[in-house]
Amino acid sequence: MLRLITLSSILLVSMPLYASNMPDKIKNQYIIQFDNTIPKEKRSEITQEIVNKKGHIKHQYHNAIKGMSITLPPQALQALKKRFPEIIHVEENISVALVARKERPNKKPDNNDSTPVRSIEVIPWGVAHVGGGEAAEYGTAWVIDTGIDSRHPDLNVDKSRGANFIKGKNTTEDGNGHGTHVAGTIAAKLDGFDVVGVAAGATVIPVRVLDNNGSGTMDGVIAGVDHVYRNGNYGDCANMSLGAQGFSSALDSAIKATANKGIIFAIAAGNDAANATNYTPASTTHPNVYTISAFDSNNNFAWFSNYGSAIEYSLPGVNILSTKAGGGTVAYNGTSMASPHFCGLAIIGSYYISHYVNNDPDGMPDPIPHL
Template sequence: MRSTNFKKAVSFFALASVFSMAGCQKDELLEETAMAPTPPATSSKAVDGKYIVVLKDGSTASAPELRDRLFKKLGIGRDRVSDVFNGAADGFTGNLSKIEVQQLLQDENVAYVEPEQAVLLGKASTSSTTSTTTSTSSQSIPWGVARVGYGDGTGKTVWVIDSGVQSSHPDLNVDKTRSKSFISGVTSWEDGYGHGTGVAGVIGAKNNGVGVVGVAANATIVALRVFDDAGAGTLTRIYSALNYAYTNGKPGDVVNMSLRVAASTMLDDLVKKTAAKGMFVVVAAGNSYVDCKNDSPARVVAPNVFVVSNMNSYGQFSSSSNFGASVTNSAPGTDVLTTWTGSGYRNGTGTSFAAPHVAGILALSGGRVNSQGLVTNDPDGKPDPIALK
């Protein structure tokens, strides 16, 4: 059960992040293929009039009962509620007035009220400088995987909160039973954008003689889809996916979050709670070359939470990677070859691809990340340890 001393929080931050295949575009939520043309600018913001409400734990009433009481008390019709979630945290997302928000904040059964966050990701693009293949006749070990080390991840589980994962990719072992979509009205968790499949390959591409090898080769990937085919996502989906991983995961499992939102106390606290369960949560630091102290969940400092910056093959800190006191490790994230949709392979750049190297290490080690020296040119003056199996 959740503690009853959660402090209430309302965060009115717009989600200032975009998706880029360029590798260096500022204010990125997710970053994919290096050296590709910069996509059109994208916008992201808090959703006007829409809020996420998280209930306190410790009540003798069930979550559905508490929700019904609040709906009745405030006169909120079910038609105004877009999402309901249960698990480590219980609550709902809906259209609310400012007066209703204030009433909810004063209610003894409410832990948080935060604005919904929405992001529209830039259109993914490709260029001749980036190879995309539908098949390979031989197997390669990407430089990043070779740098951090790899091993047999059979039987290890990594929950990937992302754009989904291609279930039929010949180089991936995807759990079709536990994978799930958190997009309202969409049941498919298949990846229509590419990013999640790329992350999954770094973590656990099979050591099968073709394609590439992942850090925890043949690890079981559970795809939790929160971004749609156009690259659009919400804070509610991310929160609900992590809630699901907490509820269905077990100590020793790994959660990879190669994503970023504006400061969210409720998301940060769920990350901490998931980590306290004994699961390992890996977070991309972000790609805006700023201190990640104002980003969630990259600002989280807690046991079993690993925030990862991006370095190149020379061990140099990336000129696009975020930094800060919460960063625990640096890992390869520049021109990393990995799996992609269409049963293909593609080079990826960004902390989105650095983080899954650490996720793979944790899956293999059960919670230990060794060091192979320090990254150079870290702008915060505290060089990050380079991750090693």
Template sequence: MKNLTLKYPHLISIAILFSCLIACDEEDHTIKKTEVREAAEITLEKHGDIISGSYIVTLKQGSAQSNMRTMKGYANRQAVAKPLMHEMIKRAGLQLNQLENVYSAAGMMGFSINNVASSNLARLKRMPEVESITPNRVIALLPSYCDLYPWMDACSSEAHANSGQTIPWGVTWVGGPTDMSNSSKKAFVIDTGIDLDHPDLNLNTSLSVSFVGSNGNDGNGHGTHLAGTIGAIDNNIGVVGVAAGIQLVAVQVLNNQGSGSYAGVIAGIDYVAQTGEPGDVVNLSLGGPANNSIDNAVIALGASGIYISIAAGNAAQNANNVSPARVNGANIFTVSNMNNKGWLANTSNYGNPPIDYAAPGTNILSTWLNGGYNTLSGSSMAAAHVSGLLLVTNGNIQINGYANGDPDGTPDPIAHQ
């Protein structure tokens, strides 16, 4: 898979890959890739930074993890892990209220803490069970292409009413919708949440969770849009998704303004690792500067048999510089964005590896807030198509040609049922 490298001179953020509407083929490019990249980099300078005094602590594989190896269930594992983390917090001279998240899944045991003084940090570093300590960072929504170029004709779409049902072009391109309404499989959307009351989505609200102090209900729209492409119900209204009617689980790690933290994203991955089953799918349409803590969590999740679809990024550059898009591993797939003429989008990241597939991501109609519908573009949307395909094919995605205009010279295979 590829990851995208973005410059963050005074701020480094994991960012949701939230692009906009670009409707053009290779011959009609009106914005040079270099201009897109430069505009994105300038805008990124206005986003997040290292969170002062906040850290992600990863523990070595040890006896505590061995004792939990056969234990099932997120709540059960958290109940065992938290006292262990509390003991470490106290030994470091910290207060329990400085503990933010506890990670209890196999392969990613650890915790995140805040307001840590340098003396306490030094104590933690000396503990023999500590594998690594990395600074926590802010996450924020990347600007969309239309934020950068709002005057472009393709940036004039409005939310759509749900009169009748439309099969979006991307769903048709990848092989059409498949009814998954009776499947026990689940699609976990680690994002801004999902509109929990949307009539076109089959939400599993009992499993939906928030790590930003909410209930998983989307106040931004990005996560809801992804959910519709993955699995909107075939019910004669709105749109229909690739894996139509699949159970959707909101794992909210970004708030309504699109901000959160690395630590929160890892907490979401940790939750899915202990709640999902082999054959389930996770959509990760977010990314940021290279980070081993996030990468290792994704690798551990894929090793458990859960499929992961990751957006390549929208910076028109090599994807090997951003996490988690750069990750390669079992059951992990990075996805680039193509338009409805089979050309790689101007803004799409590239690079083989890590990119595994191209998929429809430009001018994608899907579900939106308040039971509505909207059109967006970006590798986020492309990853959602592949999430649906992973569910429909049980990970055996086929290839239907190759995307044109790939800057790295190795065309990305187009994902299909």
């Protein structure tokens, strides 16, 4: 059962983001998972029973896992579980959110049709540190986040394969800024302007599971992974710069099933200076799933980064310059900024271990990959 819960995803101009309050469990909302062999007819029967009990179905999962997210009173849920043994797992749905910035901008990112003045291209220190900036127009990254600013001229955004799992306006545009920053570290173009990403020019696809305030729900995150399973291809990378304290079996299962297709996951370790094994999806273990800690420009382990045996690699996560929603660039800190460096490396696929971080709290220095 999910215990959680905080989205320790991660960004800030001067400081990383932290979770200050335990997000709420959402009353009478659950994620139910079926046996993978459930027949279509039985699924329809369960759906009808939920409707008969005055319940509501929000998300349907058909790919990475078989299941759905529902609203149903606890007594009716218990009766549903007893009647249908095909329901193999139930967990409470919970709110997940980015914590408000310590230095909140005066307004939301300005995603309008005006063309901002572009600066001469800078290679961010993190991209240079891992040997990035290599042209990779063939690559694809799925950014499971707050959306991506499709009008940013330094990004090759494919909205046609994107998806939105947030209520309200059906859009994959980024009204927060986090997803656009992540996308730029992965794949900003090598075009002489703004910045360059690790896998320069690769396609970035927005999978919006967090709203303009950085808030969402666990069932929406799972829906995002389910979308990547259905539409992604072998060799693609999915970046998840988000997380929750505790463990979600449904999310863990969805990520592993998608990774079995040959899709690589880059996952932020979290910014609580704690053991990453106590967070989801950072604790997910699979040959194609990589949990990433953060270090600074001197290879010193970032004081805010989570650590522990769940970590595969460490990547730059302090003062990371990347694309800004609305145009231009901005610098943020956090493991949210570290994991997209690895996503770029994964797309190119020919990295090696160059160094190890200094002062790793768990006493086992994380390796630093390099092209």
